[in-house]
Amino acid sequence: xxxxxxxxxxxxxxxxxxxxxxxxxxxxxxxxxxxxxxxxxxxxxxxxxxxxxxxxxxxxxxxxxxxxxxxxxxxxxxxxxxxxxxxxxxxxxxxxxxxxxxxxxxxxxxxxxxxxxxxxxxxxxxxxxxxxxxxxxxxxxxxxxxxxxxxxxxxxxxxxxxxxxxxxxxxxxxxxxxxxxxxxxxxxxxxxxxxxxxxxxxxxxxxxxxxxxxxxxxxxxxxxxxxxxxxxxxxxxxxxxxxxxxxxxxxxxxxxxxxxxxxxxxxxxxxxxxxxxxxxxxxxxxxxx
Amino acid sequence: xxxxxxxxxxxxxxxxxxxxxxxxxxxxxxxxxxxxxxxxxxxxxxxxxxxxxxxxxxxxxxxxxxxxxxxxxxxxxxxxxxxxxxxxxxxxxxxxxxxxxxxxxxxxxxxxxxxxxxxxxxxxxxxxxxxxxxxxxxxxxxxxxxxxxxxxxxxxxxxxxxxxxxxxxxxxxxxxxxxxxxxxxxxxxxxxxxxxxxxxxxxxxxxxxxxxxxxxxxxxxxxxxxxxxxxxxxxxxxxxxxxxxxxxxxxxxxxxxxxxxxxxxxxxxxxxxxxxxxxxxxxxxxxxxxxxxxxxxxxxxxxxxxxxxx
Numbered sequence: 258x259x260x261x262x263x264x265x266x267x268x269x270x271x272x273x274x275x276x277x278x279x280x281x282x283x284x285x286x287x288x289x290x291x292x293x294x295x296x297x298x299x300x301x302x303x304x305x306x307x308x309x310x311x312x313x314x315x316x317x318x319x320x321x322x323x324x325x326x327x328x329x330x331x332x333x334x335x336x337x338x339x340x341x342x343x344x345x346x347x348x349x350x351x352x353x354x355x356x357x358x359x360x361x362x363x364x365x366x367x368x369x370x371x372x373x374x375x376x377x378x379x380x381x382x383x384x385x386x387x388x389x390x391x392x393x394x395x396x397x398x399x400x401x402x403x404x405x406x407x408x409x410x411x412x413x414x415x416x417x418x419x420x421x422x423x424x425x426x427x428x429x430x431x432x433x434x435x436x437x438x439x440x441x442x443x444x445x446x447x448x449x450x451x452x453x454x455x456x457x458x459x460x461x462x463x464x465x466x467x468x469x470x471x472x473x474x475x476x477x478x479x480x481x482x483x484x485x486x487x488x489x490x491x492x493x494x495x496x497x498x499x500x501x502x503x504x505x506x507x508x509x510x511x512x513x514x515x516x517x518x519x520x521x522x523x524x525x526x527x528x529x530x531x532x533x534x535x536x537x538x539x540x541x542x543x544x545x546x
Numbered sequence: 547x548x549x550x551x552x553x554x555x556x557x558x559x560x561x562x563x564x565x566x567x568x569x570x571x572x573x574x575x576x577x578x579x580x581x582x583x584x585x586x587x588x589x590x591x592x593x594x595x596x597x598x599x600x601x602x603x604x605x606x607x608x609x610x611x612x613x614x615x616x617x618x619x620x621x622x623x624x625x626x627x628x629x630x631x632x633x634x635x636x637x638x639x640x641x642x643x644x645x646x647x648x649x650x651x652x653x654x655x656x657x658x659x660x661x662x663x664x665x666x667x668x669x670x671x672x673x674x675x676x677x678x679x680x681x682x683x684x685x686x687x688x689x690x691x692x693x694x695x696x697x698x699x700x701x702x703x704x705x706x707x708x709x710x711x712x713x714x715x716x717x718x719x720x721x722x723x724x725x726x727x728x729x730x731x732x733x734x735x736x737x738x739x740x741x742x743x744x745x746x747x748x749x750x751x752x753x754x755x756x757x758x759x760x761x762x763x764x765x766x767x768x769x770x771x772x773x774x775x776x777x778x779x780x781x782x783x784x785x786x787x788x789x790x791x792x793x794x795x796x797x798x799x800x801x802x803x804x805x806x807x808x809x810x811x812x813x814x815x816x817x818x819x820x821x822x823x824x825x826x827x828x829x830x831x832x833x834x835x836x837x838x839x840x841x842x843x844x845x846x847x848x849x850x851x852x853x854x855x856x
Contacts, residue, residue: 288589291588292586395683415553419614419618419619420672422619422623423623423626423672423676424623424676425623426619426620426622426623426624426627427622427623427626427627427630427677427680428627428680429627430623430626430627430628431627431631431684433627434624434627434628434631435631438631438632438635459834460773460834460838463834463835463838463839464838467838467839467842470632470653470656470839470843471839471842471846473628474628474660475843475847477624477627477628478621478847478850479850481620481621481624482854484620485616485617485620488616488619489616493619494615494616494619522564526568528586529572529586530572
């Protein structure tokens, strides 16, 4: 049995577009986000992402868990970067200290010290914006792209038939295999298998992952016989594939693609000229003086 | 095919024209313009990786291993989805699988190796590359497309095992190449022992890829190689398992080597950091998974095949 993403038709801006136009825009958007560490540029990109999120018609209660999970994860990471100052060493070398908080106690001769610097603060905010911008755009796809159009969208983007269908199957199998994994996990737990308490040396621990990985993999391969038969019966791969739905670009699709290209060209040009590198707001630097 | 080729060439020319224009216009505005292309380099390396894949395909295309039928298309989909799901589940957020001596457990890598070896290089490449891409998307981490291509290479090379009619000969060649590469990487470690392990994150203890590499992580590629050798000797009768393990090892060394070396330009790592700090701690543990999980998968699949009569 296949289970699917929580797609449904919504009255939203994003679903007015052709899926190809949307995928092209998404790819160009990611290219843009990867260019920058400057939080001013990232804020601009985040605004674009939030615009699409708020006009997408996806309700809070549908995506609540995803946002909590990712939000918690990103906050945790950026907070730790902020507190320890590690993780940002690639983009800045000089630090301007704002406050040094020293704990009034020592643990085994180690005095916890919190050195808040302008760079760490700015970096924590930048990384949060960067990840949130990319995640917001990515989350939209499973909720707003019609699963029936995956294959034809990839095909009409110029991929070969078989490759397009492979992509289609990948996107359809991910939720199903995720469900299979948790079923297998429950079944093995019922038999006393505890992944949280793997014991033994490294090799022993790896071997003990097999009861989880092997059944899921083999079950997926054995179960795929039905899919293969169904495809063979419909003469898959014999001639050029046709699709029930035809995709046609409308005027607004061309506008979206044009905007995406414009955005990407601007961002790449700015990055090539050296703009958009890590930036610390002056007021933070002033605080440091 | 011809029409596709023309459009590819046309878009490449358009990109080239764009860069020439930037250099020209930028030069008019600012005569001492220094272009900063580091952010774009990752896409350049994706292109380089894809060219490598294409050249390997061209060189060996007469072989039947590249045939892609219905069966292979479905296995591509399943493999990539499995790889994405496993890398999402085992990336340290959903399950916290303990790490031993700076070696994080990433069992998902066994999937592209197994799919590549069992179903051919095309399936292996798709599983690794597309699966890694979707895995990144599920996790919400930043995208590193050059690592997707590296993972694709792992699966593709694992599938090249069937190029050799005489598998034993193939295994021996692969073992020699892998031994040389593993020894070279480890030699670099011996001369650069103070490098940080960029793959090791231990958030509760405040380690973000900057702790000095542990001895075990440093020699893990050699340890993995020896383990593969042991498996090869134990399974000398079962040539299928022996070939799966050795070819997975070569794929892992070359695929991750490609991704790590590309970081010399992309992240501005020195060659020592790229090899010692990134390649060794990533590739070494993967070899342990190749040596342990891949044989179990191959043996289970053989059993299922017998059962299903296919």
